[in-house]
Amino acid sequence: MAHGETTPVTKSAPSTSTGGAAQKSEESQNNWEQWSGTVFTNAKAGMAGVDKDKIKAVVYEMSKESPHFKNEERKQVQTVERIRKMQDRAKALSTSEIAGHTKAMDAKLAKLKAGMDLTRTWMHVDMDAFFAAVEELDEPSLKGKPMAVGGIGMICTANYAARKYGIRSAMPGFIGRRLCPELVFVKPNFQKYTRAAAATRAIFAQYDPDFEAGSLDEAYLDVTDYCRSHETTGEAVAAEIRRQVREGTGLTCSCGIGPNRLLAKVATDMRKPDGQYAIPGEHSAISRFVDPLPIRKVPGIGKVSEQVLSALGVEVCADLVAKRGLLAALFSPISADFFMEVGLGVGRTQHSAPVEDGAVGRKGISVERTFAALSSPADLESKCSELAEKLAEDVESEGLKGRTVTLKLKTTNFEVRTRAATLVRHISGYDDIFREALKLLRPELPITIRLMGIRLSGFLETNTEPGQRTLSAFLKPDAAPAAVTPPKRRNWNQTFMPREVRECIDQEMEKYQASHPSKEAEPLDNFQAAPPTPSQEQDEQLQLAEAANCNTVPKPVSDAAQRPSQCRVAHSQADARQSNGGASQHLELSLRDWAPPTASQVLAASQQQLDQEPVRADSRADLQSAESEHPGEVSRDVGTCQSDVDSCRDILDTAAPDEVAGPDLAHAWDEAPSGLGDAHDIPAPDGPGSGAPASASAPKHWTCQVCTYSSNHPRILRCDICDSVRGTRWDYYLGQGAEASSGSQHAVPARDSPTSREICRSQGGASAARGQRSILGFFSEAERKGAAASGVEQQSGGLAGASQLGPVERRSEDRGMESAVPAQPASCRDAADSSVEWERGVDGSWRCSQCGASVINEGRAEHEDYHLALLLQKAESGGMLAGKIRQAHDDKAAHKGASRDKKRKNDLAGHSRSSSSQALTSFLKKANIQQQS
DNA sequence: TAATTCAAT
């Protein structure tokens, strides 16, 4: 979180409205007045009467000498250059060319307008100064005082008292302190925010059980049906929701109402603190709102796009339509289309599609850390290892396998480099990730960095879930029948079964039948010799079992105290040789401490690598680069014994010459448990990253951060209510919800082709029924009412490179937290049948036929009790499952997709236009002030 | 596919 444009840069301000002179790179007078950046003076809520000039002066004075600032200047120069080129292109356009594009856009516009569905009532809800508001709730003495959530390095958000001083999200803390010396800093506690968010979501679900969360603090609700069935209006619903949120959580929020999501979202900011604003579903009203709207207010148009468009004479949304020919000529079709949509006020009118079974709910997963400058190979490798370990933890906790590894480096000059490799095989474990990251790091070696990150993407989509058989299991004749049982159908008619659950189960059945089409028909003789496969299937089981949680809050990746028993691997060459010949392949690639192995060692190691190590898909390219750019580096995929030797030698020769005799850091890992076997044990709730004492107190509860359900089952793998994986989304509590031992997040993703969305269904009431109480006392009311679906839908995108811009909605969560968990199939998890059957898993654990959870033998009785309790509770509350897993339609898809918005004739009006135009006026006033400065 | 840029939280 806390990121924003800290526009530095001085010279050249591309701002004139006519396509004319956009840049004037005169010699800077070193004067902040020429500073064109938006510099924290964006028209965010609460920035009304701020002395923007003063803020700019302060920020400028404090940062002008910093490397960060220099880098920002460099970037600004680039965008200025980009603008210049674009203007040149614009000038070169013939009138006929533009006319042609204009005509094409006319057709586009006509089509868009004709396809607009104005019959829906969308609502966007966004909490006010969310993190800060939650902190104030927790510590009322903070109220009224300028306060910021975050640290001296970065502020997540600030309360409105602080905003008066110009303090806002994404501002570095030290600047905030300068602007307001009395500023109080509060360390972020995502647990609180997640809980607060869950409380609000429980309310949202009452108005739209399928609502989509846009982040922790905002959500999109389609209240069309609610309005209809309750004979009310969007505005009335907004007032009701705001009241409920206020009374139920003590927090305030703002609402935007409009015929589509885009308009609703933009409307939310109109009367930001504790207010609401409605845009009627009529063309005339939409135009009145959109036409004078500064383009910067549109989600997807950021600082750079604003500058670029401004240089073309586009300042407000109406300009997007007016200059349609020019825009179509200069930008990509995707961007141009987006502009046209915005110009007309067209947005999505439908919920995202449910996420599909077996699909991975995200595009990538990553970890990155900023630290004091590092340059020695030993330090770099160590850092890389820490990151790899953390990433592997996250990856495995979600059962992901990816084949593209990306290394990210940020030099002390703030220049960012990324290096990626796509492998043939999909990986997930620490060893593979570390090794591949190291390979990417090696060529960059003489380097001094302040940040390193690793990302894994290109996930395997054939996500085999507990309730599903793996191919290998299926092919194994004897193991097949015992290992997998089709979802049970019994009792369906006798017990309570929500419709959604029933549908999920039906899907599971279909899936099962689809994947086992002719099992009975197929003669056993046809089975290919099923490999004794201890491999894949088992690995997958283990990975799931290994679900460990992690701490997302700013915290060192490696903190021995926080990282219990799974520190496997000796991180030194010496240790490796002692322990296990070629078991730790990455060691051979170590950036330090290398000594020529014996011939037999090399042979064994290289042979093993040939067998096991994933190789890059583009092995030739790899070779090439090895020969040309990095003559010293030899591709490993075709590596001979000698090449391995050379490879290692080159590392030393070129990258870490002084480290040859350098300090032996091996001891740094000596204290880590060396028992590799432990690494694959199913961790107890006090497992890795949870922050809970590794061995000390006995675990009491796992609390799902998605729906707040708590379980005292020691080895639960998924939330029994909302089905989210017990990974980073779970928190561990020692007591009655009092001392949370780890901060983490939740969020369930969903993915789909162009865009992604995440969602997770959930059900409230569980933790209340179990006598749990939240830290903040939330859920008191909300939880009673049941419900609480959640999910997160993020949006972003933007125009990169030269043209582009494509809003597109994307999903994500507020900063650090998230790391979404793939929304799981849900199979028969909520079946309200208390009878549990057990299936023995390949790893010796037992799988519950009801929920699919893997449990150790001793935990079975307890687990059965749990299902009984769940059944009883469900009967009481008249249980419900809110929300379905959805997946996103990005704007493009929604656009081209034949499945355009379905039209409904009934128009639910109910809006006061007088008030809306009034609010618009003040809104624009603010915006203008900001623009003028 | 790789690398970079932009955007949002």
Added chain:
DNA sequence: TCCCATTGAATTA
């Protein structure tokens, strides 16, 4: 004593 972390989309070569 000094500018985050995580994710996704789009462009370009």
